[in-house]
Amino acid sequence: MxxxxxxxxxxxxxxxxxxxxxxxxxxxxxxxxxxxxxxxxxxxxxxxxxxxxxxxxxxxxxxxxxxxxxxxxxxxxxxxxxxxxxxxxxxxxxxxxxxxxxxxxxxxxxxxxxxxxxxxxxxxxxxxxxxxxxxxxxxxxxxxxxxxxxxxxxxxxxxxxxxxxxxxxxxxxxxxxxxxxxxxxxxxxxxxxxxxxxxxxxxxxxxxxxxxxxxxxxxxxxWIYTDVNGMFTANPNLVPHAYSLKNISYEEAMELSHFGAKVLYPPTLQPVLDKNIEIHIKNTFDPDEEGTLISKSSEKNFRWVTGITHIDSIKLLNIEGSGMVGISGFSKRFFEVLFQQNINVVLITQASSEHSICIAVKDLEAEAAKEAIDEAFENEIKAKKIKPVQIEDEVAIIALVGDRMKSHHGLSGKMFSALGNNNINIRAIAQGSSERNISAVISKADVTKALNTLHEQFFEVPSKELNLFITGVGNVGSRLMGQIKKQEAYLLDKLRLKIRVLGISNSRKMLFDENGIDLDNWESVLNEGEKADKLEFFNRVNTLNYRNSIFVDNTASPEISGWYKNYLANSISVVTCNKIACADALENYQNLQNLSREYGASFLYETNVGAGLPIIDTLQNLVNSGDRIIKIQAVLSGSLNFVFNNYDTTQPFYKVVEQAMKEGYTEPDPKIDLSGVDVARKILILARESGLELELDDIEREDFLSQESLNSQNNEEFFRILEADENVFQEIYENANNNHAELKYVAQLEDGKAKVGLQEVGATHPFANLSGSDNIVLFFTDRYPEQPLIVKGAGAGAEVTASGIFADIIRIGKK
Structure with missing residues (x-):
């Protein structure tokens, strides 16, 4: 039959x-x-x-x-x-x-x-x-x-x-x-x-x-025929990479079904368990699929963890107080009250100090449970020996299930570490002595993130999915998208990184796609997107609540940099080429660093100094390894280097600046570069990374531009004044030429002080013969006192800046 x-x-x-x-x-x-x-x-x-x-x-x-x-x-x-x-x-x-x-x-x-x-x-x-x-x-x-x-x-x-x-x-x-x-x-x-x-x-x-x-x-x-190919490693509606299990034991099936796996009604196992009757879960619409076999043994299942599941229709009840400590029979009274009210306890955990008992019950039974317990312990509550029952809602239970978990060390550590790295807070923990189930209570809002995080940790080929939300898709941003698309297969194959762009925005439009934005035609799709809104962009990123979320800022906007603290405080990593935040008031800079540490979110800004050059990374490695910075000398403006390498008075100075702007070496407002503010910000960032507490106003700046040009209101006015000041630039050039020197805009940090300004450097100086938009940094340290550690290379341009941002994203993925 x-x-x-x-x-x-x-x-x-x-x-x-x-x-x-x-x-x-x-x-x-x-x-x-x-x-x-x-x-x-x-x-x-x-x-x-x-x-x-x-x-x-x-x-x-x-x-x-x-x-x-x-x-x-x-x-x-x-x-x-x-x-x-x-x-x-x-x-x-x-x-x-x-x-x-x-x-x-x-x-x-x-x-x-x-x-x-x-x-x-x-x-x-x-x-x-x-x-x-x-x-x-x-x-x-x-x-x-x-x-x-x-x-x-x-x-x-x-x-x-x-x-x-x-x-x-x-x-x-x-x-x-x-x-x-x-x-x-x-x-x-x-x-x-x-x-x-x-x-x-x-x-x-x-x-x-x-x-x-x-x-x-x-x-x-x-045989139980349903609409899926058996029982899955996790709910496939919430975890796209979940797959069907071929073999599981009765006990594993019981745990999974009890904790929300809706493929099988939990009491189903009662009549067949002792009689060793096999249950085959099959798909009506694909009956040739193997499905899942539920039997006495799951030896054919080679994984330590069989499945991940959750219950979200629960509430936590917590009773605590010094009057519980060492009192025999307290737990008996507590659970007897629940029994009398026919309230089923889903999860139990008790502190070893006996100071508190925490239970989870169905959400519809929580109020009745609280009333019954508070009434039963009315005298103790009045005497302030214990507190009234506290109900915590908007919570869910997630559980790792597997017969073989008891044979493998460190699973709990892996579970909690994976959750912690994604800032998923654990409210309560329970594990049976059989070690077949490890349960944790988390916020209901974190369920999808938690399930995907744990599935990635225990079931998928060792890889990590990074979810990017990019603002600023112009010169740098568009190249970043191209680089991500080009390296997609390589990163998955070599580094086990899968990078998805889920949100993009420019100053006019923004676009979100939970399945990943097509990087071949993102521009046309973005044009059809909704109106850009910085608050709404943040809210959407936060609400989506994806694991390994990264906010990428490719702008130079002070307003956008002001949102970094919100992202970091919600465990969303930040990668940026925008120097405003790190060169902001010291208090704000330190706050961002603290938020990054507190919430486990990376804050990376390698491209703030030297575009794609590993300048900040090199400095951090020196400091972290115990070296002491004596002096930093640097040419840090690719745009200024380009300008003075190409200006020889055969064409007006402003024409060379226009060319630098056209080729993407300057900020949208070139005055930021030529005024030295940009270089001042960069040396300030290096000073802070060296351990100094400086403000931008502490950086001494020697201007070579006229005050009139510095006070200009727009690019058109700025270039008009530069054209009028041509004789000044010619004089600067001739003086350097007569001294057989080159003009370099130099930043220097020494004895706790920093300054920037235009200097003449001789032919034998390391700064001489820098071509194009190259940057160079000389690190003089206790380990490199005479012959400095030198970092040199292209320090400006959309392509290298995008590659530096990309490198920071990959660095997060490899953590």
Whole structure:
């Protein structure tokens, strides 16, 4: 005898019912079949909704009832030949008349009893099996419709189901041994109590029905057909990389189903566990897929962790106080109160100091639990020996499950480390002595992030997914996108990094795509995006709450740099080429560093000095390894270096500056570069990275521009003044030429003081012969007192700046 069960999703339409029928016919080639069916998809929810509407005096239930009647009549007409329809159509109308009478009674009384709710909710299975039975008869299959209400005996107490197995097994054995047909069509979910009143086995109870029958008849296997390929490593709706498990044990399946894996109704395992009856979870729509085998042993499952699951409809209750410490019987009283109120405890944890007990219960039971406990311990609360129960909502439980976890050291550490690195706070922890389950209570808002983080840690090929949110997609940003696209395959193959761009923004538009923005046509898609808004951009990044999120700033905007603290405080890493933040007031700079450490979010800004050159990284390595900075000398402006390398008075100074601006070497406002403010910011950043507490005003700046040009209001006015000041620039050039020297804009840090200014350097100086936009930094330290450590190379340009930002992103990925 083959026992099969088909869920509501497998019966949502006539086409799906026909597909299920093909599977049943394949089983019939090998043996007779008992097929257990749920209601058509969504019908049970409609029945309960109608009952609630009727109890509330809302006549809307009549429209929903009419829609459901039509749905069932239409299904019968599609599945059963015209010549055989009269009987089933009459049966459907008769059942809906009974339903209408029940709803009218609820409506008139404005009362919905538990007994009535059980009777109403079971009609979906009664209707579906009546139609399916007639369909199989029309196919020529010897079929009998079974009324499981006459066979399965149970009682319901506060949503808990207790099966009378002695009576049930006797009924089932007698019934099926006396029948000789090919196919038994059985409604799932429904049963009766000891008094013969219709009852149910709980939501998802059709699985339970199939298992009860299998246990009574002691078959070898039971097949449960659903809409997925078995039980998954995690919920595939929340974890895209989750995959189906081939083999798991009864205990693992029990843990996973108890903790929210909806593929299997938890009580299903009770009737089959002791009899070693295998459960096969299969996909109705892809029956050739292997699915999941649930059996006594999961030895074929080679992973330490079998699955990750969660429950989100819970609340935490915490009771604490010095009056609990060393008091025998306190826990007994505490849990006895909950037992008396029929409240099930999902999770328990108690501090070893005995100062507090924390439990998790279903969210609908939390208030009743609090009232009962506070009442039971009223005297202790009044005496201030303990505090009233505190309820914490908006929480969820996540759990690692696996038989082999007890054989492997360090799993808890890996779990909590992975969560901590993504700033997922753990409110409570519980682990059974069997070590088959490690549970943690977290914020409900962090569930998706936590599940994906843990799945990445325990189930995926060692790799890390980085989720980027980029603002500023102009000169530098567009090149960054191109570099990411070009290196996509290489990074995944060599570094096990998968980089996704989920959000982009310029000054006008912004765009988000949780599946990843197509980097081949992002410009055209961005043009169709929504209006840019810095607050909304941050809110979207924060709400998406993806693990390994990185905010990338490719602008020079003071306003955007002001948002770094918000990102870091929400554990979102920041990578930026924008110097404003690190050259801001010392207090703000230090605050960003502190936020980065406190919330575990990286704050990287290598491109603040020297574009793609490893200047800051080199300085940090020197300091971190215990070296002391004596002096720094540097040419840090690629734009100024380009200008003075190309200015030889054969063309006006302003023309050379225009060329530098056109080729992307300057800021959008070139005055920032030529005024020396940009270089002052860079040496300030190096000073701070060296351990000095300096402000921008502490940097001595020697200007070579006229005060009039420095006070200009826009680029047009700035260039007009530069053109008028040409004789000044020619004089500066001629003086250097006469001294056989080159002009370099030099930054210097020594004895705790910093200055920047235009200098003449001789031919033998390391700064001489710097070509194009090259930068150079000389680090004089205790280890390099005479011959400095030199970093030299291209220090400006969109391509190298983008590569420096890219390198910082990769650095985060490799942490």
């Amino acid at each position: 083959h026992i099969l069960k088909f869920g509501g999703s497998s019966l949502a339409s006539s086409e799906r019912i026909k597909l299920a029928a093909k599977t049943i016919q394949e089983h019939l080639k090998k043996d007779s079949v008992i097929a257990v069916f749920s209601a058509f998809g969504g019908v049970t929810n409609d029945l309960l909704h109608m009952a609630d509407l009727a109890a509330a005096g809302d006549e809307e239930f009549k429209k929903i009832l009419e829609t459901n009647e039509k749905r069932h009549l239409d299904a019968a007409r599609e599945l059963v030949p015209v010549t055989s329809q009269s009987g089933i159509l009459s049966r459907i109308k008769s059942e809906f008349n009974r339903l209408e009478t029940l709803f009218e009674g609820v409506f008139l009384l404005n009362e919905l009893s538990e007994k009535t709710k059980h009777v109403i909710s079971g009609y979906g299975e009664i209707l579906s099996t009546a139609i399916i039975s007639e369909y199989f008869k029309s196919l020529g299959v010897s079929t009998e419709l079974v009324d499981s209400r006459e066979l399965i005996v149970c009682k319901n107490i506060h949503e808990k189901v207790f099966v009378n197995y002695e009576k049930t097994n006797q009924n089932l054995q007698e019934y099926f041994s006396a029948k000789q047909v090919e196919l038994f069509v059985v409604p799932g979910f429904v049963a009766k109590n000891d008094l013969g009143v219709p009852s149910t086995l709980g939501r998802g109870g059709s699985d339970f029905t199939a298992a009860i029958i299998a246990g009574a008849l002691q078959t070898e296997k039971v």
